[in-house]
Amino acid sequence: MSGVRTGPRARGPARAGQYLALLGYLAFLAFPFLWLVSTAFKPARELASLHPAWIPDEPTLANFRQAFGEQPLLGAAANSLVAAASAALIAVVVATPMAYVTARRRGRLSAAAGAWVVVSQAFPFVLVIIPLFLVLKNLHLINTLSGLVMVYVVWSLPFALWMLMGYVRAVPAELEEAAAVDGAGRLRTLLSVTAPLLAPGIAATALFAFITAWNEFFFALVLLKTPEKQTLPVVLTHFLGAEGVADLGPLAAAAFLATLPSLVVFALIQKWITGGMLAGAVKS
Incomplete structure (x- = not known):
């Protein structure tokens, strides 16, 4: 009886660990893409900063105009x-x-x-x-x-x-x-x-x-x-x-x-x- 009662409790932490591992893996995969998107909308001043922020302070489309204009x-x-x-x-x-x-x-x-x-x-x-x-x-x-x-x-x-x-x-x-x-x-x-x-x-x-x-x-x-x-x-x-x-x-x-x-x-x-x-x- 004790084994039956502790079974669901034992599976709870294991399942939580699986979800945490999955979230960590998704974050690992999403990090390069999110950083790429953030960089694409940053002005030159923020790109030159030693401590760039995740979210651009002043989002701009200048990088896109320059990219299409150059290539x-x-x-x-x-x-x-x-x-x-x-x-x-x-x-x-x-x-x-x-x-x-x-x-x-x-x-x-x-x-x-x-x-x-x-x-x-x-x-x-x-x-x-x-x-x-x-x-x-x-x-x-x-x-x-x-x-x-x-x-x-x-x-x-x-x-x-x-x-x-x-x-x-x-x-x-x-x-x-x-x-x-x-x-x-x-x-x-x-x-x-x-x-x-x-x-x-x-x-x-x-x-x-x-x-x-x-x-x-x-x-x-x-x-x-x-x-x-x-x-x-x-x-x-x-x-x-x-x-x-x-x-x-x-x-x-x-x-x-x-x-x-x-x-x-x-x-x-x-x-x-x-x-x-x-x-x-x-x-x-």
């Missing part, structure tokens, strides 16, 4: 959007059928796909950039968004395949077998039964590929030469002086604007993912 942020954002959205779409379209076949037909193919994912993620960027540059040069794709999209697709495809394989394996094969017994063909089964249950996984994979391409810097720096073709992460480096001295206010303003698309896409797809998961649970 082509809108054009760079458009380039990043085209490259990231195209890479995410192509990666998902290619990886989805590959993941389905690999997950359903277990054997050497599945093992080889898993090994490919591990090996591909182990290669650093610096190791592959020279042969990659030579290949794209022979294909006349240097300094083009098409070449950059191709690189992003190849780089994100292994992890996208690995993610989708997990989602495919989570869909019970008995559902497809039951649809086949009811007379549904293979294509109709995939479109009516499997695809709706895979929709949250496809959305999550597309989100991963989009954010990875949107934030990528190294490949874009090496492959894109003219300012009109450069992506947003590359243009952000232009706010750094020749000796590494940063124009902090405009840099923070531009970086804040660069983070907004990822946050908006994540917020929109997160709701859709949750709705898709609930719908899938009801259907199953």
Whole structure:
């Protein structure tokens, strides 16, 4: 009886500790973004202060006007959007059928796909950039968004395949077998039964590929030469002086604007993912 009475009491402090740990983790994640927002709206006088405050005393939009006046942020954002959205779409379209076949037909193919994912993620960027540059040069794709999209697709495809394989394996094969017994063909089964249950996984994979391409810097720096073709992460480096001295206010303003698309896409797809998961649970 004593054990039964003390059980809830014992779980109370543990649960409180979990909530405290979660709040601490959220604060740790939110700190850089909040500081970035605060810096973006601070005037030059407050940025030069030895003890800057969290909340600007005199919020200003001067940093944003200066950032747009000095660098082509809108054009760079458009380039990043085209490259990231195209890479995410192509990666998902290619990886989805590959993941389905690999997950359903277990054997050497599945093992080889898993090994490919591990090996591909182990290669650093610096190791592959020279042969990659030579290949794209022979294909006349240097300094083009098409070449950059191709690189992003190849780089994100292994992890996208690995993610989708997990989602495919989570869909019970008995559902497809039951649809086949009811007379549904293979294509109709995939479109009516499997695809709706895979929709949250496809959305999550597309989100991963989009954010990875949107934030990528190294490949874009090496492959894109003219300012009109450069992506947003590359243009952000232009706010750094020749000796590494940063124009902090405009840099923070531009970086804040660069983070907004990822946050908006994540917020929109997160709701859709949750709705898709609930719908899938009801259907199953």
